[in-house]
Amino acid sequence: MSSDTPISWWRTEFGEPAIEAIAAAIRSERVGQGPLTEAFERDFAERLGMKYAVTVTSGSAALYIALIARGIGHGDEVIVPDRTWVASAHAVCMTGAKVVLADVKPHMPIIEEEVIESLITPRTKAIMPVHLNGRASNMDRILEIAGRHKLWVVEDTCQALFSGDSAGKFLGTRSGAGCFSLGTTKLISSGQGGVVVTDDPEYHKCLKLVKNHGVVDQFTDRWNQFGFNFKFTDFQAAMVHQQLKTIESRLLHLREVYAAYRDSVEKLSWINLIPFGSSNELPLYVDAVTPHRERLISYLREKSIQVRPHPPSLHTTSYLNSGGAFANSLRFNREGLYLPAGPTQPIQNIERVIDALRKFEP
Numbered sequence: 001m002s003s004d005t006p007i008s009w010w011r012t013e014f015g016e017p018a019i020e021a022i023a024a025a026i027r028s029e030r031v032g033q034g035p036l037t038e039a040f041e042r043d044f045a046e047r048l049g050m051k052y053a054v055t056v057t058s059g060s061a062a063l064y065i066a067l068i069a070r071g072i073g074h075g076d077e078v079i080v081p082d083r084t085w086v087a088s089a090h091a092v093c094m095t096g097a098k099v100v101l102a103d104v105k106p107h108m109p110i111i112e113e114e115v116i117e118s119l120i121t122p123r124t125k126a127i128m129p130v131h132l133n134g135r136a137s138n139m140d141r142i143l144e145i146a147g148r149h150k151l152w153v154v155e156d157t158c159q160a161l162f163s164g165d166s167a168g169k170f171l172g173t174r175s176g177a178g179c180f181s182l183g184t185t186k187l188i189s190s191g192q193g194g195v196v197v198t199d200d201p202e203y204h205k206c207l208k209l210v211k212n213h214g215v216v217d218q219f220t221d222r223w224n225q226f227g228f229n230f231k232f233t234d235f236q237a238a239m240v241h242q243q244l245k246t247i248e249s250r251l252l253h254l255r256e257v258y259a260a261y262r263d264s265v266e267k268l269s270w271i272n273l274i275p276f277g278s279s280n281e282l283p284l285y286v287d288a289v290t291p292h293r294e295r296l297i298s299y300l301r302e303k304s305i306q307v308r309p310h311p312p313s314l315h316t317t318s319y320l321n322s323g324g325a326f327a328n329s330l331r332f333n334r335e336g337l338y339l340p341a342g343p344t345q346p347i348q349n350i351e352r353v354i355d356a357l358r359k360f361e362p
């Protein structure tokens with residue numbers, strides 16, 4: 001590979017096995033949602049130690065149906081951390097409820113659980129911790145606060161599939177619902193897609209209704225539950241199930257990528273990898289902070305290395321700003337970036353990035 005072959009911030013490939021799986025699904029006339037989707041849902045739930053999994057068209061849709069199936073809507077408030085991908089907040093907006101933003105921790109972009117109680121009002125219905133980049137929000141404390149105030153908890157685990165808390169329990173498995181994304185920049189992907197997991201049989205039934213316009217039986221259409229079409233497809237299920245069955249190699253590679261950066265970046269004074277809480281957490285991305293972010297991005301761009309700045313803090317978007325102070329969030333807003341990574345990013349690429357980082361003059 002030449003020294004100026006472009007390196008993208010994210011790399012994931014699916015290869016022949018995925019192509020074969022999709023082709024086989026189509027050959028057997030499995031296109032719409034059917035037995036392959038069900039098999040994927042069963043395996044997904046089982047691997048997380050959960051009773052039920054419901055596939056939908058995206059992680060955003062997973063968050064949305066999770067809220068709708070809980071009856072959250074106009075007049076309600078949902079507490080969301082200020083550092084997340086905007087989909088967490090937009091899912092709340094789509095229900096008609098109001099987003100109430102909470103600041104994050106000083107050293108990690110996950111919800112500061114100690115500010116949650118100050119944000120609770122008589123209209124608060126739910127708390128949505130986001131386990132950003134596999135980092136575990138403090139679920140013990142969040143569930144305790146929620147229990148005391150009779151609030152529901154929904155976990156945005158879109159960036160945290162197979163990431164665990166310090167006790168080794170998978171994220172997304174301790175609250176009312178765990179919501180996962182199967183988008184292209186996630187651990188496993190069907191192009192677009194999402195999954196909600198739960199242990200509650202009644203809630204599971206309701207999720208299935210909401211993802212299909214409330215249809216109980218397509219031969220006797222009657223509507224008792226509002227919903228929409230968020231159905232998955234069998235050829236997507238075939239593609240993503242194949243990745244689930246061989247997940248170990250993806251997990252291993254992400255850990256190798258992270259370790260390669262950690263040892264080298266630790267020696268540089270002007271950039272820091274954002275810390276993790278425990279070794280059970282899976283770094284899906286390699287995220288760092290540096291006060292020299294903009295210069296670094298253009299320096300690396302000249303070397304054909306793509307680095308992605310972190311998305312803006314949600315409160316900087318006018319229609320999401322619910323008031324309050326976000327000092328910790330703003331630091332990640334200014335300094336956060338993703339270094340090239342991904343389940344199939346070649347290690348030689350990481351070495352080239354590290355070499356470039358070493359030569360950067362801040």
Ligand SMILES: *Cc1c(COP(=O)(O)O)cnc(C)c1O
Pocket residue numbers: 058059060061084085087088130132156158159181182183192193194
């Ligand atoms: C990707 C992501 C989503 C949305 O998932 P899509 O599949 O892209 O709709 C929601 N929240 C977080 C934290 C994400 O990273």
